[in-house]
Amino acid sequence: MGQTIAEKVFSKNYGTLVRTGDEKLFSPDVITAYDYPGYIDKYEKQMVEELKIDKVRHPEKFVLFIDHMYPAGTPKEQEIHAITRRFAKRYGFKLYEGHGIGHQVISEKGYIRPGRFVVHFDGHISTVGALGAIGVGIRNSMIEAFATEKVSLIVPPTVRINLTGKLGKGVTSRDIFHWIVKEIGPSGCRSSIIEYGGPGLKSLEMDERFTLCNLAMFLGGVSAVMETDETTDSYLREHGVHDYDQMVPDKxxxxxxxxxxxxDKVEPVIVMPPTPANTVPISDVIGLPIQSGYIGSCASGRIKDFIQAVEILEGKRVVESFRLNAVPTTAAIQSKMSQLGLTTKLIEAGALVNISTCDFCIGQMGALSDGERSVSTGTLNIPGRMGSNKAEIYTASPYTIAATAINGMITDPRTLL
Amino acid sequence: MLPKINGRIAWVFQEENFDIDLIVGVDNIKTKDIEALKAVCMKEYDPEFAKYVRQGDVIIGGENFGYGHPHYPSCRALRALGITAIIAESFAPGFYRGESTNGFPLIECPGVTKTASRWDQVEFNWDTEILYFTNKNIKLQCLGIPKKSKDLILYGGIIEYLKNTRLKSV
Structure with a gap:
């Protein structure tokens, strides 16, 4: 009997054949986390005071990131970062500070290759699935990984999503994901690994693939993984990764x-507040006045996203009543944006181009006030996520946000392309 | 010994994809003070919830309960008010992982929202995994609970579980 990609990854990890439903102790190839109050500071307390563990066997498996509350806005936030630096030093863990959002930096730094099993407390680590690895958000059982370098997991079933055709003008991978939620519901892949493949996937660039995998939890998924191909190879080569096997399922x-x-059938969509479960076609909300826009986050904010925004914005101006924040996912992406001239074009159109940070997605920067509406490529649109809980967040694609920024109201980007 | 689950249904969330943060309100998800959390818990659903709930009660949930970005304060508040388990049609995987790691009993019981009414009396049998509505004389078969989840409940959460099992022989 053939195996899905997930069964291959978990079998390779365990050392013998495992099947869906098997409950085993797996050894993550990479154990990763970012700091935020109640996370790394808590792990340090648990490791040092409660479990009295003074060293780990394989420190090279661990990688930490400072990407939230970055740069620190208060002395208290800086103290949280100081704890993370101390924790990394104590156990010999690699720490990246100011390189951008960890869920993407981890791939840029060569930690991810096809077949790897990665754990984080945050489920958006599913992003790494775009490279044929499986990233699982294990939440507070991270201490199990820190303390034992093993985590227990029941091998989840796999839901296969075949993509065919090619995206039309003004439509993005962000639209694909939310379209799928609209079609199969927010629990359509509940407690499963989503396996993307098919000719439609081959037509998508890496940046678009990372977006699709990042959002797996909003289909109820444990994670997502993609078939690898020459596009994956080219990204891996560019980031110094050469030694790996392709990840494809058995027939x-x-x-x-x-x-x-x-x-071909996907159209621009809007995810209506107050939940990521709530997708509608853009035609349902055309003309709704909007005051703020955010292109960034671990879900979006890559080169492809800004190329799309610039396609709309070049030679035009963001309307005066509108604030548009452009936030690259990583510092490397920010650098490439400059090389490609995207930064200048965004600034000339009236966007505020920021350094890479998680803080716009969580209302720590660029916060919304009561009664405001924002269009956002952030991960989540629940009340209070980006500031006031009386503000409304409409999740949309970079094209749609750029078009909305020009008109100050929700606009179908296809009318401006 | 696994905890006795024998109490009243303090609330039934019929809605699918319920965002757990709404139990204390998104404004309070960074609140650490347990008394403050107890004071706001379920206020949007029943302002007098804290007054009527008692030790041993349970909460019933719908499909994909815990969808979104679940945070811990809501279940901390529920536990502090006496809730001993959440029994739902199904759980979102992230929520399930997080709360089972805290040693909180989460039981998947298909059909439970069709049967359950507020203040019904229910009893859960850990061996047969049957939920018995004693006031209605109805029995529902729940899904099997993974061994690891039972261990975490038994030890009251991940730290004691690790100390008493996987780190014991080291």
């Missing part, structure tokens, strides 16, 4: 569910 693999989506 006779068994799936819990299978869906096929034709990318």
């Amino acid at each position: 006779d693999a068994t799936y819990f569910k299978e869906f096929t989506f034709n990318l």
